[in-house]
Amino acid sequence: MNELLLLGLADDELILGWRDSEWTGIAPMLEEDVAFSSIAQNEIGHARAVYELLADDADVLAFDRKPEEYRCAPLVELHLLDWGRTIARRCLYEVADEIRITALMEDDDARVAGLAAKINREEAYHRMHAEMWRERLADTPQFRSAVDELWRYALGVLPPKQREALAARLGREQVDAVERGTHDDAFAALHDEMTMVRRSAPAGAQW
């Protein structure tokens, strides 16, 4: 089991789920607000399932690490303040995630392969949602420039050997990727907010 890769995957899902949840209540349409929030919640569910492969208590991995210990790709932690770039990120992320998840479905470890297949079934709906938006926005200058801007970040979601597949799928040339391992300044604030409940009730909050 490639624990570092799985930790990166789980952190990507947790942080993207967190960032996308920031649209709850303020998405451009009420209907999309519900859909986008639901997808964000699914991603956090995937993160939990992967953390549980790696540790007995998912919360320990999700909330008890220091900011610099998170392995998420810089793409997912970007604090994007407009809808076009948020959707561009989702579209890029879904394609990268599909390449990564389908590879994991062939993993030698049956638990990893089984979980990847389970995640993939739910991701099929996320891809449909992203593709629907991509088709609608593809011709707008805002969306095109957002994809250009985020492309080098998207490459950083995948290990180098899977990047050619991503470039081929999207019809783009490979460029220098923004690699995992560093965080931008906004991540500290995200981490602080995300771990607030955990820090206030270390034994586990009751709802």
Next chain:
Amino acid sequence: MIWEVFRQDRKGQPFEHAGSLDAPDAEFAEAWAREQYGRRGESVALWLAPRDAVHVVGDWADEFDLKYRRVDGYSIKARLKEARERAAAAGTG
């Protein structure tokens, strides 16, 4: 574009109006209807219809007071009571 959403609780049950949503085309309408009317497992099927496609009938002329066609003038309750009493009497007789 407004879409009217009808949902079915269980197979074989009638579809009932669940609500409406604003979506630019059938694809968006489907994605959003799935989230709003299906993600908790509350529906086995949905019907989505553009509001414009619904032919609405809402005016009921009753100029000649045809209330004999309605049932609200009949007291079913009293007649049922009588019938039950007759049936009971016949049963013991």
